[in-house]
Amino acid sequence: MRVHRFLDGGQAPTLGKVVCVGRNYAEHAKELGHAVPERPLLFMKPATSVVPLEEPIHWPVEEGICHHETELSVLIGTTLCRAHAEEARHAIIGWGIGLDLTLRDLQDKLKKAGHPWERAKAFDGAAPMSPFLRTDQWPKDWQDVHFGLLIDGVERQRGHTADMLMPILALLVHISHTFTLCPGDVVMTGTPAGVGPLVSGQQLTLTLHDQVFTSSVA
Ligand code: ZN
Numbered sequence: 001m002r003v004h005r006f007l008d009g010g011q012a013p014t015l016g017k018v019v020c021v022g023r024n025y026a027e028h029a030k031e032l033g034h035a036v037p038e039r040p041l042l043f044m045k046p047a048t049s050v051v052p053l054e055e056p057i058h059w060p061v062e063e064g065i066c067h068h069e070t071e072l073s074v075l076i077g078t079t080l081c082r083a084h085a086e087e088a089r090h091a092i093i094g095w096g097i098g099l100d101l102t103l104r105d106l107q108d109k110l111k112k113a114g115h116p117w118e119r120a121k122a123f124d125g126a127a128p129m130s131p132f133l134r135t136d137q138w139p140k141d142w143q144d145v146h147f148g149l150l151i152d153g154v155e156r157q158r159g160h161t162a163d164m165l166m167p168i169l170a171l172l173v174h175i176s177h178t179f180t181l182c183p184g185d186v187v188m189t190g191t192p193a194g195v196g197p198l199v200s201g202q203q204l205t206l207t208l209h210d211q212v213f214t215s216s217v218a
Helices: 026-031 085-091 104-112 168-176
Strands: 018-022 041-045 050-052 066-068 070-076 092-099 127-129 146-151 154-160 186-188 203-208 211-216
Touching (some): 092 186, 127 186, 168 186
Parallel strands (some): 018 186
Antiparallel strands (some): 018 041, 146 154, 146 203
């Protein structure tokens, strides 16, 4: 996948990097036994990690279990560098849902050894991504949006953007003071509780506001 996709089929920017935030929902930090961080925990995935959500999900199985983290994802349309909130508001051109796939066994090993996480979070295919809704098709109140994940028809994750520890605009402003965000970059805004291992053959249903997307595990 070389370019992003809009749900309406219009032209979307070329894939850029993905900036992710860890522990942006208190209930998720708790389920993994972590404290809520004092400032957002940021990491990145390269453009090569982004694949269409509807394609069967793969990961390097020799590395152990792969967890699903279901995340509201925002598509950036204009450059943000040390931005203010109003600039950040105007820079968002799309809203989608993605999976921050995480090789949890490997991540635990890397963390224990004090090593970087990239092998566990930034591998090829680690960011299955839906097509994006344009901002004019999106609820006016960004912090009142529900999203979720069902696996084989059973609800596994349910998120509400009101529960974010750092809301969307503040997050973009914060990120832009460390990483310049460019057109085609995506910010994944953190996972709610309910993360768990994927198993071959599972059918995934991801919900985002009034949209439904499907995927499957290869
Ligand atoms: Zn995540």
